[in-house]
Amino acid sequence: MTSTHARLALNLLPKIGPIRVQRLLEVFGTPEDILRAKASDIQQIDGFGNDLASTIAHWKKHIDLDRELRRIQEENLTLVTPEDSVYPDLLSEIHDPPLLLYVRGQITERDRHAVSIVGVRNATAYGLATAKKLAFQLAQAGYTIISGLARGIDTAAHEGALAAKGRTIAVIGSGHAKLYPPENAALAERIAESGAVVSEYPVDYPPDKTTFPQRNRIVSGWSSGTIVVEAALRSGSLITANQAMDQGRTVFAVPGNIDRPSSHGCNHLIQQGAKLVQDASDILEEFNVLPLNIISSADAPHGGHRPDLSEQEAVVHSALSTDELHINEIALATNLPIGTVSTTLMKLEMKSLVRALPGKFYVRLV
Incomplete structure (x- = not known):
């Protein structure tokens, strides 16, 4: 039995749960070893009475592991455990x-x-x-x-x-x-x-x-x-x-x-x-972070980052300056619809390139 299948079996057992399994892991080491443990050994752990110990020791009587594995396959699911690198x-x-x-x-x-x-x-x-x-x-x-x-x-x-x-x-x-x-x-x-x-x-x-x-x-x-x-x-x-x-x-x-x-x-x-x-x-x-979808650039000021820009974002960004500009002025300078300019400015703001000011004014940061 794999560690993943052993975890699956423990997860299927009634009235066990993550906290109790953590206690069991501290004693027995691995999920497989938990399922191999004797009821008398499990009873020695604080919080595990006769019923719980018997349920774990005789786990095959309480769950249908093969059926659950079939259902996982039928539903096109995968299992991720704490041992997997992508587990958060x-x-x-x-x-x-x-x-x-x-x-x-x-x-x-x-x-x-x-x-x-x-x-x-x-x-x-x-x-x-x-x-x-x-x-x-x-x-x-x-x-x-x-x-x-x-x-x-x-x-x-x-x-x-x-x-x-x-x-x-x-x-x-x-x-x-x-x-x-x-x-x-x-x-x-x-x-x-x-x-x-x-x-x-x-x-x-x-x-x-x-x-x-x-x-x-x-x-x-x-x-x-x-x-x-x-x-x-x-x-x-x-x-x-x-x-x-x-x-x-x-x-x-x-x-x-x-x-x-x-x-x-x-x-x-x-x-x-x-x-x-x-x-x-x-x-x-x-x-205290910049957006995560940006790449490093040697010409970014103060050791910062510069993102890749779409053609539209580059046009709007180049029309901005460190002086305040109203959104209408930006639209005129870029010859873009006001709705497009608004959406593009929001994207640039999220990339830490633009700051929005009250009254729909904007300034370029980078």
Whole structure:
């Protein structure tokens, strides 16, 4: 039996879980050795009574490992474990990292640089637009966007990253064959084509009231920071934010209308010290990094970086100067439509080449 198959077996066993498996690994060394252990030896470990010890020692009576392996193949999934190089470093550092991840699509090294975006299911138009904008900007800057595939803010975040042709990962609170919500099945397929849909649950495990809060620790634990766009005072999004804080991650919140219940959670987070977010530059400044999708250049000032520019970006960039220019002046100078100029300026801003000023004025930084 391989280490991956042993982890899969442990993951299938009832009432075991990641924390108990970590204790077992400290004693027995490997997942394979855990499954070979005698019940009497397992009982010597604090927290393992007769029933748990017997379940582990006689694991073949409690699960059908061959069936699960067939279901994984039928669903075209792969398994990623902490022993694999692409298993996220940050996720491995949390208190209860998943034993393994069922993956549709592909996890890459680039996904180590990730930001999560979460919020309410019944989002306002403002919340949906904001989530999509932030995801678009951060994905263009090179970050992988993590969210939970739920209705509302999660969906908007995934859509924003896809629109930017960036990477996004959906962490679901069920097995892959029981995807929830079902209306997001097509979105999940699109995500898997360029990113990944992941779960820690067996293929046919249904969603319930416990799986989503459990799922949220992966969303926050995978990410350098968690952005809450809209949230009520009692919501799963605040659970995710609290888990992020417990995991030592930075929490960001988008302020909202004080009369709107869906803003109360975000405004409360800001009162408690979460970083107020207006656009992606607030997140990049907090991490004190330039966008990740840029390449080194010897002629960049102060040892900085210069990105590759599209022809359109180069035209707009060359029209700018260190003096303030209004967007209308830039449009006249480039002979481009105002909408095209606006989109291009946003891309240049995300590449740390341009700074937006109040009143739709812009200055060139590099």
